[in-house]
Amino acid sequence: MSPLDLLNTPIAGRNLIEASAGTGKTFAIAALYLRLVLEQHLPVEQILVVTFTEAATKELRERIRRRLTEAEEAFGQGTSTDPFLMCLIGRITDRSAAGQALTNALRSFDEAAIFTIHGFCQRMLQENPFESGSLYDTELVTDERPILRQIAADYWRTHCYNAPSALARTAIEAGLTPEALLELASRHAGNPLIRILPEPQAMVTPQGGVDCDHAEKWLLALKRGFFDYLAAELPKRKGKKNIRFFQDLLLDLHAAVQAADYSLAPMIREHYRAALIDEFQDTDPIQFRIFDRIYPAGDTTPFFLIGDPKQAIYSFRGADIFAYLDAAKSPLVGHSLGENWRSEPRLIQAVNGLFSSRIAPFGMEEIQFHQVTPAERERELLTLDGREDAAPFRFWFAGRRETGKPINKGDAWQMLTDAVAGEISQLLHDGAEGRLCIGNRPIAPGDIAVLVRANRQARLVQRALSRLGIPSVVCSAGNLFESAEAREVLHFLAAVADPANERQVRAALVTDLLGLSGDDLAAIGENEHGGRQCWRNSAVTMTSGRRAAA
Template sequence: MRKPLDLINAPLSGSSLIEASAGTGKTYSLAALFLRFIVEEGLKVEDILVVTFTEAATEELRGRIRSRLREALNLFSGGDSSDEFLTKLVEKCGDNERGRRRLVRALASFDEAPIFTIHSFCGRVLAQSAFECGAPFELEVSGDSASALAEVAGDYWRSAVGALPALVKRRLQERRVGVPELARFAGKWRSRQNLTLIPDGFVKWSPELEEEVSALFKRFGVEWREGRDEAIGLIQESPAINKSSYSKRYLPLWNASVTSYAAGEDPLVAPDSLKRFSNSGLEEKRKGDGPLPTHPLFDLTEELVAALASLECSVNQAVSSFKIGAIKYLRDKLPEWKGEHKLRHFDDLLIELRDALYSDGGDALAGELRKRYRAALIDEFQDTDPVQYEIFSRLFGEGHPLFIIGDPKQAIYSFRGADVYTYMHAAKETARANTLDKNFRSSPKLVGAVNTIFSAHENPFLIEQIKFEPALSGLGDGPSFTVGGVEDAPLKICLITRGDVKLTSKDAARRAMEAVAVEIVNLLGGGDGERSFVDGRDLRAEDIAILSNTHDNARALQKLLLSRGVPAVIYDSESVYASPEARELYLLLRAAEDPSYMNGVRGALATSLIGLDARSLKEVEEGELWEEWLLRMLFYHRLWHERGFVQMARALIDGEGIRAWVLSREGGERTLTNILHLVELLAHAAADEKLSAAGVVKYLGAKLAQGDAAEEHEMRIESDENAVRILTVHKSKGLEYPVVFVPFSYEVMGGGREEEVFCHDSEDSLKGILNIDSQSPEYPLHLEAALAEQQAERVRALYVALTRGSRRTYFFTGPISGSEGSGAASLLTPGVDPSTLSDAEYFSLMNVLSKASEGAIEVREVGPPGGLPAKCMYKTEGAFASSLSARVPRASNRAQWSVESFSSLS
């Protein structure tokens, strides 16, 4: 068990790990360490490197450290402070004047403080030490690698696909594997080093197998036609065959499907029923010990089924090899392509610095950087990856003052490349390890409730190295959340009952959403609710957060709350390129880029942004308005080529009345926000990559295909009003709300694609294994390991969810089908499929937790669905009035067009 960190006396030399559980003052501690380096060690602000993982966190950290420097200066200058740490720091320093001078100097030069994101830090080093790093002096840095990936993936496709056998090409087509899919797949894995790829290399194709299948199929067609009736008769008459399997209902259907197959020309479209007429198929349905019927047709079918299985295996391995080849090709060719185009993307910054540090000149570079940065504080280290770890271990791994701060219990970003196994390896390498054990976010009882849930199991996080140590409360015991003047249990386990029927995840979600809506209306004082107070003031809608796991659930929740008069906004982590507006804007821009493509113009007019339905579109095409629309698109085309994308987009949005039109519809704010965000992103791309009009359309098309997930591409919030926040668990990390609802903890999310199995090497956790060959002998073992890692991450995600609330949390669960792989099942019913439990059994388990919590946990029932009662209504002045606006007529009141000069638009 690690000891709590003694913030004022902890050694500042060597390497230290600080594990900071949720709400334990991580940023406060980091700022305190920064102060100690300034006051005790006499370092200048430019000597202390501080690294975190997002721009927003960087700005917050910068502001917090500056504020703490000012507070310390006030105290060292004779002022007062109730801060215990600052008081102890003054006592420890002894010489107030020396401390004051150091703080004055630090504040005067604080703008020079090296507080960076990891990408900014690497970029700064590469720029300042370009010669030592062997890096080009002039390269354009872009956060968007979609175009580069698409270009190089396209080169690979053109160079490799021609040599593939026809059957493999066909399978690629069936699986819809094209250039965009290869770019997504290879782009995801190409930067990960220490990665074992399976299969490794191209599988040698055997044409003899294809010829064997073809010959067997021809024989089968003849023999089936001649012998099927006799063979089927033998099956019907045999006492050794289970007649319920080969029933009068199914046997004629199987006969018909196989007869159709045998009369065809394609051996690869074999129906599942073919195996029913093979020896092995008959063996599977044997009844008793009697002899099975024999027939030459059964023998031939057995041969054909086996040959087809072998051919299928060979084709799948060839497809897998082709995809693995894309990873290797991108590793080799993408840097060359970027060099030729003088481009560098954010991930390249890390790879280039890592490579430079481990090159022949790496010792000199590392020594120079250690002189420049005499101490380092690395925040959010649970979100690190192998490349980042290699950089920091090379720079600061030999006795240099280094603090790494993180919480492996909150490591939930594996889909972005974060690797909790790298964190655990780094933890073993540090000289000291401490914890932050006091929670300053949540009320004492809520802290106790979370402790109860996670302490009920010896290994709640399913990984031995990730321990749960109960947190202490750093807050007082006064009333913090009351309803009708009463403070009760802060954690509500809301049990969705099933009665005597199967409860699906979909039904559970619907009931949970209804229960959430009713409870929020009541908490805000609507319906039957009494007034709620948080820390002595009225509860507001913006104090409430709902953690959703899918975009569909988020939108359904928002719609439900708005229908009850509760303002609600979605903080969406989905890429704006995955939104419906992205597809519609693509169609519109394609028409403006090429107005001679008539089908393209028709597609643009049919979008909801223009709003012509099928009838209106037909009328336009048959009347004089068609020519007018073509002229409009030609106008935008010319404007785009003459004045650029931004001027054209502005004219298009204003000229077609898109702003007013979308705002008149339900969800209009969300739609308009997405449109304007997309236009901004495309404008940046057009400028950064010097894209022509056709290039912008191609760029947007590539984004649609790849489903880009870069942080800057996440959907923006559509309103800043006082409203309930709906967001994902991943988006909520680092945030806190007085009241939090967790309505979907039973749903199994984040399993990934089963054909892309990734796990860590059991012998070396810094190495990864990517196995996409389901026929390989190691595949079952790798799949099992991958599923176990995914399950562990779901538990960590649930920990994040249950620690977002500061005053009250609602946690929905129940005996729900398909939930055995969820984080809730791992914690609440370990080793038991929840759907096998009755309501009474589930209640009994939850009541054990409630009693153990000493009043901090209350178990509630979420009964059968009944719809929302009419009185469940909350009325707030001006809440989302736009959703109640009269709909604007479309097309009929469109602004009249006239001939204008381009200069009039500037």
């Protein structure tokens, strides 16, 4: 795998770009897009860009538009401070035609084909209904769980309600409940590439006495039979309601491009004469087979897969690392991005040393760690007492209890959050004294991030910081109306709406918004008049604060 040369790498045929975090992946995509416009003379509606989230789609659209704008200005002026643009100016002889191509690209950029994977599939099915066998008026349902929950409940009711009570109890004790069946359905519903083992078998309910061995076999058959029931029922129920799930978009386009007449794939390839597939580490076999059919190996259409296999090892991403590795084995030209533009040089060196010290550090020999080098650019370095020689990162190890036994999870989290908050407090104290700086300025709360695995853990850290008077915000992908702040506002508004309801008033008073303690509530209970006055003062303070903020 050779370093990617954005200026000179041939852009025909199938290419794979492996890009570690911070190595300029989005910059590379925008540069390739620019070359497709200038060198291949492609209009923006014929350059397909696919990524895997709405947020990434928005970012790519903004970054590509900005790059086209910068290039238009550079070609208009005949010069640029950007080395990449300056090289393009130097090797494109017809500068006037190039400028016009860039102007046209910007004028028609609203038609640029930049989609999420599901958006791309939906567009292809809608624009090619006859070739894909797609219906015009099918409703796209974003939440498939209600219908899957209904199927799971119906299956459970059919096979467990009439079974001997001992079997039903065995299933529940084994965790095979309707909710467990729902989780199975959510993960595997409608995927034709998944083979379910054991093979289909008749469902037999033991009669009479039930021993441990017809019980286990019955449980296995119960679980296996659910997939057959799901495969039969899901299409019928979706057809009856005339609905389609997000996964169906992938499945339907996959079936269409794999059809025997093989007419849709060439049509798509003719329409999109170049393709850049971002975040390809998040692919699965169905997604790869779609693009593999549209842009087959050996075809000269510019086709770039961009991703980082190191990220595909995390199950929470929903990716299939083996699908990525299969794609990497197909005939293609491999490239890598070797400069990190995000991190400090000493941190990059430390990470290189850590992961290069092990063979197959990610558990699979096919996923190698490629060292990256710090990009040459001006950086504001972190210094302590004017020195840059502090350890770039450190490991903390949780200790044991005095008894020698391991710390339980609850105590560990309390200890860890207090330790993190204490460390941050010390960092900010050093910054306030001018000892810890980023460039020439003291470190501030906004310079520090704490990464956790769950929203609940983030709230624990925030509370620990709050106890030390350190301001913080929680960034999460959760629903705003399910947040702790939303619940507190709900308690407050409920009390405002019904101030005679003592229970609601007390709930509002102890929120963080109003900040009363248990002792305060006890005092209020002893002095009814004082309690009403306290609530009135709190409400007035809250309302005044809202008006001031407005």
